[in-house]
Amino acid sequence: MRGFDANGWWIDLRFVPVMLSRAILAISALVLLAFGVRPPESNWRRALTGTVAVVLGLVTLFNAAQFYQLLGLGVVFSGLPIALSLFIASGFLLITVDCIGGAANRAQGGQALRVIICLAGWMGMFPLLQTLCFGKTDYRRSADVAVVFGARAYADGTPSDALADRVRTGCELYQQGRVKKLIFSGGPGDGEVHETEAMRQMALSLGVKDQDILLDAGGLNTDNTVRHTMALFKKIGARRVLTVSHFYHLPRIKMAYQRQGMEVYTVPAKETYFLRQTPYSVAREVAAFWAYYLRPLAG
DSSP: OOOOOGGGGTOOOTTSOHHHHHHHHHHHHHHHHHHHHSOOOSHHHHHHHHHHHHHHHHHHHHHHHHHHHHHHHTSSEESSOOOHHHHHHHHHHHHHHHHHHOGGGSOOSOHHHHHHHHHHHHHHHHHHHIIIIITTEEOOOOOSEEEEEOOOBOTTSOBOHHHHHHHHHHHHHHHTTSOSEEEEEOOOOSSSSOHHHHHHHHHHHTTOOGGGEEEETTOSSHHHHHHHHHHHHHHHTOOSEEEEEOGGGHHHHHHHHHHTTOOOEEEEOOOSSOOTTHHHHHHHHHHHHHHHHHHHHHO
């Protein structure tokens, strides 16, 4: 199983040998970092930076083509059929244009301020685009089990609309024959009924067999759910896993499992209507994305 790969979240070079891809990315990182700190004015630096931007831009266009091929074949589905790689490619296009124009067409002064503004914009846009492009893509396929992440359960045990959407989507995977078992993970409800028990009762009402339901009552947060379910996977011999939550949550789920050496396939919950807390949830996930993205690099 593959571990966490920070580069894989913006460019896919798996079609070349690992050592070669690492060398390409290491050289590219140095060249692009130098471009950000001090845009090239000499001919050789403009040529080198432009070449790197063109090569990486072509790779990201190839990645985008792969996405649309999978989309066309029905291997994946998307509520927002716009490949993230197209946005990455557009960034490399801007760098290429800058290198071709050279210092003569570059505004004078304020370079440090422009770098700061661009960096801040990128730090906001990158996780937002991951949330929208990756999160809205449905990677459902045949698997051993689906993990359904919890949400609020009311005091009387009634699932909130967000929780009901997640459970309903998990049960749909079960009814389609995509998975043989469901794992419901969550924390305490508003009252005596635990989130996972509310999820179980709803699943039973939708025709899921009780023996095909496993509960993780310690899923107080994403990390806890991942750790606990990894143990359950070993117990039931699960090798291929689907995960179900709302679209904005899925990038963080994917990264958390990657940190544990597990590749999972994400499935966004089908929403019965647009939840009013969605903008807040998206904004929160944009911030949380960096915590999960950078933490493995520090570890």
